[in-house]
Ligand SMILES: Nc1ncnc2c1ncn2[C@@H]1O[C@H](COP(=O)(O)OP(=O)(O)OP(=O)(O)O)[C@@H](O)[C@H]1O
């Protein structure tokens with residue numbers, strides 16, 4: 060079953076075409092990696108799908124509903140959550156309150172709300188920091204908190220924009236395990252990431268954006284073997300060192 064269908068999507072900023080006729084679909088329950096050089100248009104694509112920005116042309120269908128043009132809050136209510144490339148949490152609030160606020164938005168109150176806050180803190184391994192002011196959290200913890208907040212919306216589809224950037228190797232291992240856990244819960248994910256170790260580890264399929272166009276879409280091993288992808292993004296070293 061297809062949960063997300065993107066058809067001929069394009070986006071111009073002023074006179075600059077940033078996305079050109081992007082077409083792909085995501086199967087429900089799948090984890091799809093989205094890679095490409097800086098400036099390729101990855102975050103722009105996520106912004107369009109999440110309703111943060113309007114496409115210049117094309118269609119986005121989520122569970123067969125047309126999304127293009129819907130505001131972000133309506134898109135979120137339909138079950139589509141995202142994280143931001145630049146970590147966004149409410150630094151004046153405690154970690155627990157950050158999660159509580161997101162779950163409250165979904166309509167939870169009272170005991171149900173508290174149980175959900177505990178479940179999400181537990182899932183993202185943040186339980187011991189629940190009372191901590193968010194500004195005192197490490198980058199790795201802030202990234203997990205961002206994920207917990209996105210999960211509080213009970214998404215069917217999660218768009219992750221470089222949630223692992225800046226993590227050290229052991230934090231990275233934990234983050235990969237966490238995504239594996241989410242996949243086991245059946246959450247469909249579109250994962251933007253520059254770290255190929257992460258992409259190869261978690262993706263069923265990989266999409267490659269280059270200068271606003273989709274240049275590859277297929278199984279990870281096939282995509283990294285493509286000479287076009289190697290030239291545009293990975294470089295020869297990646298293949299030699301694999
Ligand atoms: N609001 C905007 N106004 C004008 N140009 C923009 C805007 N947002 C993005 N761009 C341009 O669109 C292009 C794609 O940017 P985007 O942020 O989507 O790339 P990206 O693939 O996410 O890159 P990175 O890997 O560095 O995060 C870039 O040339 C960027 O400068």
Ligand SMILES: [Mg+2]
Pocket residue numbers: 101102103144220
């Ligand atoms: Mg980006």
